[in-house]
Amino acid sequence: MRERTQKNDFQQWMPLILDCLRDVGGQSRPREVLSWIKEKRSPLAPYLEETLSSGQMRFYNQVHWARQHLAWEGLLDDTRRGVWALTALGWKTQLDTKTAAEIVRNRTRTQASPNESPDPVAAQPTSAELPPLDELQELRLLDVLKSLPPMGFEKLCQRLLSEHGFENVVVTQQSRDGGIDGYGTLRLSAFVSMKVAFQAKRYKDVVSRPAVGEFRNALLGRAEKGVFITTGRFTADAEAEASRDGVIPIELIDGERLVELFEEKGLGVKPKQILMIDHAFFDEFRK
Structure with missing residues (x-):
């Protein structure tokens, strides 16, 4: 039970x-x-x-x-x-x-x-069963992202990073990426900026700790911070690896957060008014 x-x-x-x-x-x-x-x-x-x-x-x-x-x-x-x-x-x-x-x-x-x-x-x-309406919308957007070819998804992430304030975002050549899909500059102030490398993977299920570790190894000497973007999700071990002390920090963007980032900038989505039944309103008339 x-x-x-x-x-x-x-x-x-x-x-x-x-x-x-x-x-x-x-x-x-x-x-x-x-x-x-x-x-x-x-x-x-x-x-x-x-x-x-x-x-x-x-x-x-x-x-x-x-x-x-x-x-x-x-x-x-x-x-x-x-x-x-x-x-x-x-x-x-x-x-x-x-x-x-x-x-x-x-x-x-x-x-x-x-x-x-x-x-x-x-x-x-x-x-x-179908999930609640707001969750169903997230799943549909994730399905669209998963259907893109690898290079198309990388270029879309390039656009997403640019929309969220990164400068000079470029996608590396696939044959020479060395485990890094692209770079960008994050300006922290008028005098301080940070070089950031990103990896973009269309995963259906989970990203494990070794994948995060391999990405960090690729960052050594090439960037000050990493961003790992996926349509899937990260295991608890992967999250622990990303935030481990004494090494290059890695920001993890899972499928749920990825959808939020697209919606925040209205990127690839359009607003639509949907009327839903207010069940609480009708409860007063069932008494």
């Missing part, structure tokens, strides 16, 4: 999302909420690394479903994309796993048709 709770019941994350947002002042970015929860649930580390058939992290998918139910309940403000914020009700609401499960059951009950029996399990996401 404990195994089932860990793997299938996304409502277990609902209290932690509220606790996290209260702890950080009321609002945060999704990746910061995920990191906070991971730290609180470190004994579940192997489970947190599991993936769905799509290659998406199961934990990532479940936390987004938990966030969606909190928004439907009026505890989170979902009007700003990329920001999770508490409402006034969310600030003062204390949830436990039992209460969270009841919220999910009630949501299932109100959404069921009059001729159907409510099924609490039906509200739980499975690997075959």
